[in-house]
Amino acid sequence: MQNFTFYNPTKILFGKGQIASITQEIPLNQRVLITYGGGSIKQNGVYAEVMAALAGYTVFEFAGIEPNPTYETLMEAVRVVKEQRIDFLLAVGGGSVIDGTKFIAVAALFEGEPWDILAQHAPIVRALPFGTVLTLPATGSEMNSFAVVTRRASQDKLAFGHPLVFPRFSVLDPSTTLTLPPRQIGNGVVDAFTHIMEQYLTYPVNAPVQDRFAEGLLLTLIEEGPKALATPDNYEVRANVMWCATLALNGLIGAGVPSDWATHMIGHEITARYGLDHAQTLAIVLPNTMAVQRNQKRAKLLQYAARVWNLTSGGEDERIDAAIAKTREFFEYMGVKTYLRGYGIGPEAVAVVLQQLERHGLTALGEHQDVTLVTSRTILERCVAA
Amino acid sequence: MQNFTFYNPTKILFGKGQIASITQEIPLNQRVLITYGGGSIKQNGVYAEVMAALAGYTVFEFAGIEPNPTYETLMEAVRVVKEQRIDFLLAVGGGSVIDGTKFIAVAALFEGEPWDILAQHAPIVRALPFGTVLTLPATGSEMNSFAVVTRRASQDKLAFGHPLVFPRFSVLDPSTTLTLPPRQIGNGVVDAFTHIMEQYLTYPVNAPVQDRFAEGLLLTLIEEGPKALATPDNYEVRANVMWCATLALNGLIGAGVPSDWATHMIGHEITARYGLDHAQTLAIVLPNTMAVQRNQKRAKLLQYAARVWNLTSGGEDERIDAAIAKTREFFEYMGVKTYLRGYGIGPEAVAVVLQQLERHGLTALGEHQDVTLVTSRTILERCVAA
Incomplete structure (x- = not known):
C-alpha cells in the first residue's frame, strides 16, 4: 500500500425524510442561497420540501445551473451572493449543481479573476460554507472536494479541488431519485462505475482492502443498476445505487493506491467539444482504455475478470477480452451507447479531441503517465467504430 | 438500508515516515501533552520520533495509561492538563491510550464530577483537541468518537461517545507496529474481526455495500493476520492489518445496518472482573453468541459461511456450525484462546458476570434486544468449557 492522507469531513444524512434535518446543520439566522438546475426539483417535490425545511431562514434562489456547469452562469450566481450578502449555499441537484456551487463558494470570496482558480491553480484561501x-447519484461530488467547470466561450472543461469545498453536509434521500428518467439513472451508474474502475484498474500494490471495497461497489452497481431501470419505484434499489455512487469517489477506495484518470480526461474533451453527456463519454472511452492498456493493467484486469465477472477459465487475453466485453454490455444494458458512432460522431473526432488534449497539456495520462497523445489516438480510434 | 448519519472528520496520515507530518496538524505555539502507556514507545523509537517532530512546541508528558485505562489514572492526567494549561493532547499508543486521552480531553473542560460523563451520560459541551x-492496530479508537474507561475502585467498565472526541488526526505508520509481541498482534486482529462481525452478523436489511465491505475486511484479516505472526518484519502485511482495524470501527460499515454489541458488553464485564485482555474476552464470547443466536442470525450466518469461509454445501445448521468452528479456529490460530478454562476461570464466572450485567442494566442486548440475562447465561455457560 502506498502512503496516503485521507480526510473527509462531509456529514452524510442518508434516507427518507432527511431533508428536514438540514435545519440542524445550517446555523440560525443565515442568509441562504439555494442553487439548482433546470427546475426538475419543482416537479418532483424536492424544492417544496427544501423550502419547507428552510422556513426559518432568509432564502434566495439561483436557478439555471446547467449540466457541465459553465463559468459564465456561475459568475452570475457569484454576483447574487455578493449583492445579497449570502452566508450559506445549498446546492439542490446532481453533480453539476454541486460542482457549480463549489466554484461559487470559492469564487465569491476570491480576490482576482476567479477563472484563474481553474486555469492557473490560483491558491484558494477562503470559501463560503x-x-x-x-x-442524482452519479458524480460523488456530494462527498468530495473536487469540481469541474466549463468555460462556454473557449470550450475548456477544467477541474479544481480544495479541502475548503467539502460540503458541510449532504442529504442523500433515495426517494428524491425515484422520478429520474432512465437516461439519468444509466448515466449515473456508468459514471460511478467508471470512477471505481479508475482507482482500481491500475497495477497491484498489495492493497487488499481497497481492492475488495472497489469490487464490492462494482458488484453492487452491476446487480442494482439494472434493477433501478426495471423497477423504477424501488426505494431500496435506489438507496444502494446512491450509496455506491457516493463511496465511489469520496477518497476512500483511492487511498493508498495508484489511479488512472485517463478515461475522464479524454471524456471531458469529448463533452467540451461535442456536448455528449459526461457518462456517455466514459462509456465510450473506458472499454478502449482497458483494451489498449491491457499490458500495463494485466494483473488487475485478470483480477477484475475473476472477482467481478467470475471469468476464470481460458487464456489471459481471452479473459481480459471477455471482461471488457462484459463491461461494455453492462453499459449498453444501462442504456448508454459505447461508440462515438452511436451519437452520430465520426472519425474526424479523433484529431479534434487530440488537439484539445494537447492544448490542455494532457499528454501523459494514466497511472504510469504513458498515455501520450500517441496512445490517446489509438484509444480514440477504437472509440469511433461500432 | 436503514436511515443513517455518517460523519467522520478524523484526518488519517497513513504510512512510513508520517509522524513527521504532525507539525502540520498541531497549531504553532501550542502546549502539547503527550500521553502514553507503559513505555514501549521508548524502546521502539516512536517516542524519539514524536519528540523530534515536536521540537518546536512546548511539550509535556503523561505516562502510565494502563490497558483498560482507569478513571483514577486519567484524572491524574487531567490535573496535569489544568496545571500546565495544555492546549493540545497527543496520544501515542494503542486503543487504551487513545480512549484514555478522549476522556482526558473531555474531563479537563468538564464542570462537575467527570465520572458522570460515563455513569450518568452527563452532557459534553467542550473538549480539548x-x-x-x-x-497497535485493534480498537479503531484512532478514527472514531468512542471510548471505554474503567473505574478501578468499583470495577465498572463504561463507555461514552461524542463528536467532539474524534481525533483531529491520526498517524497510522505500520512500521511502529513491527516490534509488537505476537500476543498484541493476535489480540488486535481478534478485536478488529469482532468489531466487524458485530456490525455484520445481525439480519439482512438489503445493504449489499455494507455487507461486502464487512466481508472484504474479514477476508483480509483472515489472510493477513496469520502472515503478521509468521513474518513479523513484513511492513505491507502490518499496513493491511492496520487499515482493516481502523475501518472496522470508523462508522462506515455500520452505517445503515443494525448492530449487535452483545459480545463486547459481555466481554467488558469479564475483563472488569477477571482482568482478561479485551480481545481474549471477545474470542471467548463471540463464537458462543453466534451459536446461541443462530436463529435470529440465520440468514447472515449462512451468508458469512458462504462468502467468508466458502462453506456452501451441507444443511443450514451444518454450514453454520462449520462457520463458527472456522471462526474459533482462526482466533486460536492467532494465539487467542476461546474458552474461559484456557485462562484458568471456571463455571463460577457465569453467576459473577451475570451479576455485573444486571448491575449495569445490560439485560436486553443484541440487535433485537433479546439477549436477556437468561440468554446471556446460556452464552456464558458455553464460554466455560473446552
Missing part, C-alpha cells in the same frame, strides 16, 4: 441535497 | 499516533 455550503451543503447539498443530492437528487 | 487531540491527535493520535497509533502503535
Whole structure:
C-alpha cells in the first residue's frame, strides 16, 4: 500500500425524510442561497420540501445551473451572493449543481479573476460554507472536494479541488431519485462505475482492502443498476445505487493506491467539444482504455475478470477480452451507447479531441503517465467504430 | 438500508515516515501533552520520533495509561492538563491510550464530577483537541468518537461517545507496529474481526455495500493476520492489518445496518472482573453468541459461511456450525484462546458476570434486544468449557 492522507469531513444524512434535518446543520439566522438546475426539483417535490425545511431562514434562489456547469452562469450566481450578502449555499441537484456551487463558494470570496482558480491553480484561501441535497447519484461530488467547470466561450472543461469545498453536509434521500428518467439513472451508474474502475484498474500494490471495497461497489452497481431501470419505484434499489455512487469517489477506495484518470480526461474533451453527456463519454472511452492498456493493467484486469465477472477459465487475453466485453454490455444494458458512432460522431473526432488534449497539456495520462497523445489516438480510434 | 448519519472528520496520515507530518496538524505555539502507556514507545523509537517532530512546541508528558485505562489514572492526567494549561493532547499508543486521552480531553473542560460523563451520560459541551499516533492496530479508537474507561475502585467498565472526541488526526505508520509481541498482534486482529462481525452478523436489511465491505475486511484479516505472526518484519502485511482495524470501527460499515454489541458488553464485564485482555474476552464470547443466536442470525450466518469461509454445501445448521468452528479456529490460530478454562476461570464466572450485567442494566442486548440475562447465561455457560 502506498502512503496516503485521507480526510473527509462531509456529514452524510442518508434516507427518507432527511431533508428536514438540514435545519440542524445550517446555523440560525443565515442568509441562504439555494442553487439548482433546470427546475426538475419543482416537479418532483424536492424544492417544496427544501423550502419547507428552510422556513426559518432568509432564502434566495439561483436557478439555471446547467449540466457541465459553465463559468459564465456561475459568475452570475457569484454576483447574487455578493449583492445579497449570502452566508450559506445549498446546492439542490446532481453533480453539476454541486460542482457549480463549489466554484461559487470559492469564487465569491476570491480576490482576482476567479477563472484563474481553474486555469492557473490560483491558491484558494477562503470559501463560503455550503451543503447539498443530492437528487442524482452519479458524480460523488456530494462527498468530495473536487469540481469541474466549463468555460462556454473557449470550450475548456477544467477541474479544481480544495479541502475548503467539502460540503458541510449532504442529504442523500433515495426517494428524491425515484422520478429520474432512465437516461439519468444509466448515466449515473456508468459514471460511478467508471470512477471505481479508475482507482482500481491500475497495477497491484498489495492493497487488499481497497481492492475488495472497489469490487464490492462494482458488484453492487452491476446487480442494482439494472434493477433501478426495471423497477423504477424501488426505494431500496435506489438507496444502494446512491450509496455506491457516493463511496465511489469520496477518497476512500483511492487511498493508498495508484489511479488512472485517463478515461475522464479524454471524456471531458469529448463533452467540451461535442456536448455528449459526461457518462456517455466514459462509456465510450473506458472499454478502449482497458483494451489498449491491457499490458500495463494485466494483473488487475485478470483480477477484475475473476472477482467481478467470475471469468476464470481460458487464456489471459481471452479473459481480459471477455471482461471488457462484459463491461461494455453492462453499459449498453444501462442504456448508454459505447461508440462515438452511436451519437452520430465520426472519425474526424479523433484529431479534434487530440488537439484539445494537447492544448490542455494532457499528454501523459494514466497511472504510469504513458498515455501520450500517441496512445490517446489509438484509444480514440477504437472509440469511433461500432 | 436503514436511515443513517455518517460523519467522520478524523484526518488519517497513513504510512512510513508520517509522524513527521504532525507539525502540520498541531497549531504553532501550542502546549502539547503527550500521553502514553507503559513505555514501549521508548524502546521502539516512536517516542524519539514524536519528540523530534515536536521540537518546536512546548511539550509535556503523561505516562502510565494502563490497558483498560482507569478513571483514577486519567484524572491524574487531567490535573496535569489544568496545571500546565495544555492546549493540545497527543496520544501515542494503542486503543487504551487513545480512549484514555478522549476522556482526558473531555474531563479537563468538564464542570462537575467527570465520572458522570460515563455513569450518568452527563452532557459534553467542550473538549480539548487531540491527535493520535497509533502503535497497535485493534480498537479503531484512532478514527472514531468512542471510548471505554474503567473505574478501578468499583470495577465498572463504561463507555461514552461524542463528536467532539474524534481525533483531529491520526498517524497510522505500520512500521511502529513491527516490534509488537505476537500476543498484541493476535489480540488486535481478534478485536478488529469482532468489531466487524458485530456490525455484520445481525439480519439482512438489503445493504449489499455494507455487507461486502464487512466481508472484504474479514477476508483480509483472515489472510493477513496469520502472515503478521509468521513474518513479523513484513511492513505491507502490518499496513493491511492496520487499515482493516481502523475501518472496522470508523462508522462506515455500520452505517445503515443494525448492530449487535452483545459480545463486547459481555466481554467488558469479564475483563472488569477477571482482568482478561479485551480481545481474549471477545474470542471467548463471540463464537458462543453466534451459536446461541443462530436463529435470529440465520440468514447472515449462512451468508458469512458462504462468502467468508466458502462453506456452501451441507444443511443450514451444518454450514453454520462449520462457520463458527472456522471462526474459533482462526482466533486460536492467532494465539487467542476461546474458552474461559484456557485462562484458568471456571463455571463460577457465569453467576459473577451475570451479576455485573444486571448491575449495569445490560439485560436486553443484541440487535433485537433479546439477549436477556437468561440468554446471556446460556452464552456464558458455553464460554466455560473446552
